[in-house]
Amino acid sequence: KDVGAQLAEEKREEVKEMLRANFKRVEEAERSLEEFGKLLSPLMGERFRKIRFQTYCLEKKIEMRLYKKHNFSLYVITSSDLIEKESFEMKVKEIIANGATVIQLREKTLPLRVFLKIALLMRKIVEPPVLFIINDRVDIAIACQADGVHIGQEDMPLGMARQILGEHKIIGVSTHSVKQAQQAEKEGADYIAIGPIFSTSSKPKTGPPKGTQIISQVKEFIKIPLVAIGGINLDNIDKTLEAGADGIAVIKAVFQGADVGLATKRLSKKIRDTNQKCFLQ
Known part of the structure; x- marks a missing residue:
């Protein structure tokens, strides 16, 4: 050694x-x-x-x-039910071209082989420096050679996921409190997601919105990047980043309109503009 x-x-x-x-x-x-x-x-x-x-x-x-040089600033969560099959590849490419820094594939209901087929296609589309993350499924992440996996509080324990994936892969963890965030960092998470920050219908079971104050509270106790999630859009990105978030995770803010590329571009610009305020004020 x-x-x-x-x-x-x-x-x-x-x-x-x-x-x-x-x-x-x-x-x-x-x-x-x-x-x-x-x-x-x-x-x-x-x-x-x-x-x-x-x-x-x-x-x-x-x-x-100083830490791992991953850019979590615009973290887009997608699934096959959000994009028509015939335009799936084209729209994912548009999202990447317009500023997404992370693409997460989340498929809660698809059979394993169908999920894997989509994941393999996504792996071809998503190239460095953009990160490709699989939600929940460690086996799919390994099979498609994704950059990492994102797990929830009820999914495979982080320690076990790390043992299977190794130190070189990224593992993110969904958290809803300071205690959960601290525990995730202690167990070796590379980043945490915290939320819901604002009201959202994407994950109704996660409880009432916690507001941007939870971001500041969590940042007091952890070193790893924090990605804010839940009801984030063009109107509240600035508040979210000013509270200390290292990135924002979005679903509806990209997919609720017909033009996913334009939606992504606007979000990316708002993030850049907000982060640059500190040098202009």
Whole structure:
């Protein structure tokens, strides 16, 4: 074993921890200044809020360089029932061409062989740096050589999925609380999804919307990327990202209209514009 490489990695971890701890100190101080500023003047409070958002943006950029360099900013969830069979390949290509950074294939009812056939087709379409993730099914993810798998609280345990997939594959976990998010990170998740942030009909059993405050709360306790999900659209992306989300997961925001490419393009632009605010304010 290369002892030098091990020491370098340990040093890298120390740097990550030091940066993260100091960012948190700065953000806590800025939050206090924002609250105090509001007492003196709404304008002053707003200025401190913008400064705090600038710090969040800087922290995200640095974390992207220090941790796994995966871009979860626009995470599109699709399935065969959302796209007509004859235009499936074309529409997935449009979504990718217009800014999606992750494509997840979620098939809850299809027989294994049909699911696998679609997954193999998707694997040919989705090329790096865009990530291809399979929902729930570790076996399908292996068979189609997907980049990883996304599992829920009732699916295969994360540790078992990691043992099967290996360290090189991405594993994401659906969470609905700070405790679940912390547990997912502890068990080795590469990212977590948290939600529902806003009201959604896509997954009605996940409970009432938690609001953007859950994002800020979870970000206080985890280091891995956080993808916000649930009712996110053009009108609330900015609030979601300002709360600290590293990315947004969408279904209806892309598929409810006829032009999936245009919908994706608008979402991608809104994400870029929101993330760039910190350098323009």
